[in-house]
Each structure stands twice: as structure tokens, then as C-alpha cells.
Amino acid sequence: MTDTSTDSIDLSTVRVALIGAGNMGGPVGLTMLEAGVRPENLRVANSSAESSERAASALGATAATSRAEAVRDADVVVLGVKPYQVLDLLAELREDLPSGVLVLSLAAGTTLSHMRHTLGAGAAVMRAMPNTPISVGEGAVGLMGGADVDPAHHRLAHALFSKAGVAVDITEDQVHAFIGAAGSLSAFVFLLIEAMTDEAVRLGLKRDLAAALVQQTVRGAATMLTEEGTHPAVAKNAVSSPGGTTVQGLAALEREGVRNGVAAAMAAAADASRAMTED
Numbered sequence: 576m577t578d579t580s581t582d583s584i585d586l587s588t589v590r591v592a593l594i595g596a597g598n599m600g601g602p603v604g605l606t607m608l609e610a611g612v613r614p615e616n617l618r619v620a621n622s623s624a625e626s627s628e629r630a631a632s633a634l635g636a637t638a639a640t641s642r643a644e645a646v647r648d649a650d651v652v653v654l655g656v657k658p659y660q661v662l663d664l665l666a667e668l669r670e671d672l673p674s675g676v677l678v679l680s681l682a683a684g685t686t687l688s689h690m691r692h693t694l695g696a697g698a699a700v701m702r703a704m705p706n707t708p709i710s711v712g713e714g715a716v717g718l719m720g721g722a723d724v725d726p727a728h729h730r731l732a733h734a735l736f737s738k739a740g741v742a743v744d745i746t747e748d749q750v751h752a753f754i755g756a757a758g759s760l761s762a763f764v765f766l767l768i769e770a771m772t773d774e775a776v777r778l779g780l781k782r783d784l785a786a787a788l789v790q791q792t793v794r795g796a797a798t799m800l801t802e803e804g805t806h807p808a809v810a811k812n813a814v815s816s817p818g819g820t821t822v823q824g825l826a827a828l829e830r831e832g833v834r835n836g837v838a839a840a841m842a843a844a845a846d847a848s849r850a851m852t853e854d
């Protein structure tokens with residue numbers, strides 16, 4: 576089994592270049608700071624100097640004057656740009672990357688083999704597929720490529736995501752399922768929470784009370800399953816008394832096809848990820 580122990584890794588001297596601190600790169604930068612990367616060692620480069628300054632200041636990190644300057648002394652280069660930009664960016668930065676650097680891409684679709692092809696066979700490249708709840712330490716990150724990089728880089732990647740929630744090793748073949756089950760799933764849960772809150776308001780609760788009750792119940796239900804290890808069907812059956820309120824609501828959910836809708840959403844996300852992946 577691969578060693579992902581992060582206990583002995585001191586991140587206070589690790590230099591990270593974050594190229595693209597947007598909706599996903601920003602939370603990734605935050606979780607790395609939380610894990611122990613020092614603000615002066617997290618260098619941010621966006622598409623312009625103003626944007627780099629803005630993003631660095633929002634994160635409490637340091638703006639780089641250029642992409643080349645950001646990567647020059649880096650131990651890790653995190654790519655938070657759009658998938659179609661990744662290979663062009665790597666080609667641009669190839670000469671500036673220090674030897675021994677770990678390149679960690681957040682992009683959907685761009686494979687490790689394409690990145691290696693652009694950088695040269697010996698390049699240390701990994702992919703990370705995070706979701707946005709990493710910004711509150713309750714996210715999920717799928718790490719790819721660990722088996723092909725040296726163990727120190729693999730441990731380093733895990734250490735950088737040690738405050739993200741859970742970070743697991745996955746293969747590139749699994750990333751499509753991962754996107755359905757984690758990457759995009761947080762947005763599906765947001766939609767369900769929105770729908771439940773709206774209905775609670777329609778039933779007569781004030782919006783702030785409705786929001787608090789729905790969010791606490793969703794959080795509590797997930798925590799119960801995690802902490803007690805109960806199967807969801809067992810937890811559901813335990814609150815379904817014959818002819819009672821819950822069993823009536825559950826039957827309505829099944830009649831309305833909620834289970835099928837959720838499955839279709841996850842499958843659509845996985846299919847979109849597959850379609851985005853270059854041959």
C-alpha cells in the first residue's frame with residue numbers, strides 16, 4: 576500500500592506557485608495555507624497583475640509579478656486555469672520550471688500523459704480533482720498519478736490537501752465517477768437544499784429558520800451515517816413508522832422519481848467529464 580502519511584512533512588518551507596486562483600484555485604490555495612504553507616511561499620499568478628494582486632490579497636498570499644517568476648523557485652506548481660489552457664501554459668513555462676518540481680493540475684479533461692508529453696517524460700505530474708467544500712475543510716479531493724511519481728512527491732500532495740476534508744488516491748479512469756460522486760455533487764446538494772428550503776418557506780416557516788433547519792438536518796444526517804457507520808436504508812427505515820409522516824414523504828419521493836433524477840445528474844456529470852477528456 577502506498578504511504579500517504581503526512582505526519583513528517585513540514586510545509587513551512589514548501590514554495591507553491593498557484594497559476595490561476597479562481598473559483599477552484601482560490602479554495603485550493605486556502606486549504607494549502609491552512610495545511611501550513613506560509614503566505615510568503617504561496618505565489619499567485621492570474622491573467623494580469625491586477626488580478627494576481629486581488630486574488631493574492633483575498634487569500635492572504637503573495638502576488639507574483641509574472642507566471643515565470645511564480646514558478647522559478649517553486650517546489651510545487653498548481654494549475655488552476657481552465658482545461659483548454661493547461662497544455663499551452665505548460666509549454667510556455669517548460670523552460671522556467673525548476674528541476675524536481677511537482678506540477679499539480681486541477682483541470683478536468685487534461686490527462687497526465689498529455690502533460691508528460693508536453694513537459695518531457697521525466698516530469699513529475701499529478702492531478703487533483705477537488706470540490707468547493709474544501710474551503711471549509713469538508714471537501715473531497717481525488718489525487719491522480721501518485722503511483723507514477725516518487726513517494727516524496729506523493730506524500731507532499733497529500734500533505735498539501737491534509738486540511739481539505741478527505742484526499743484519496745484515484746486512477747484517471749475513476750475521475751469521471753469521482754466528478755459525479757464528489758466534484759459536481761456539492762452543486763447537486765446545493766440545489767436540493769435550495770428546493771427543501773423553498774418548500775419549508777411555502778409550508779409557513781420564515782426563510783432564515785427554514786434555511787437553518789434544512790442545513791442542520793442535511794449536516795446531521797450525513798454526520799450520523801459517517802459516525803455511526805449506518806447504512807442509509809437502515810437509517811431511513813428506522814424513522815418510517817407504519818402509515819406515518821416519513822413513510823408517506825418517502826413514497827412521494829419515489830413516485831416523483833427523485834432517485835432516478837439524482838442518478839441521471841451524476842451520470843450526466845461523469846459523461847461530460849469523459850467527453851472533455853482528450854484522446
Ligand SMILES: NC(=O)c1ccc[n+]([C@@H]2O[C@H](COP(=O)([O-])OP(=O)(O)OC[C@H]3O[C@@H](n4cnc5c(N)ncnc54)[C@H](OP(=O)(O)O)[C@@H]3O)[C@@H](O)[C@H]2O)c1
Nearest residue numbers: 595596597598599600621622626655656657658681682683
Ligand atoms: N469549479 C469547480 O468546481 C472545479 C472543480 C474541480 C476542478 N476544477 C478545475 O479548476 C480549473 C479552474 O476552474 P475555475 O472554475 O476555478 O475557473 P475560474 O474561476 O475561471 O478560474 C480560472 C483562473 O485562471 C486564471 N487565468 C486565466 N488565464 C490565465 C493565464 N493565462 N495565466 C494565469 N492565470 C490565468 C484566471 O485569472 P483571471 O481572473 O485574471 O482571468 C482565474 O483566476 C478548471 O481546469 C476546472 O476543470 C473546477
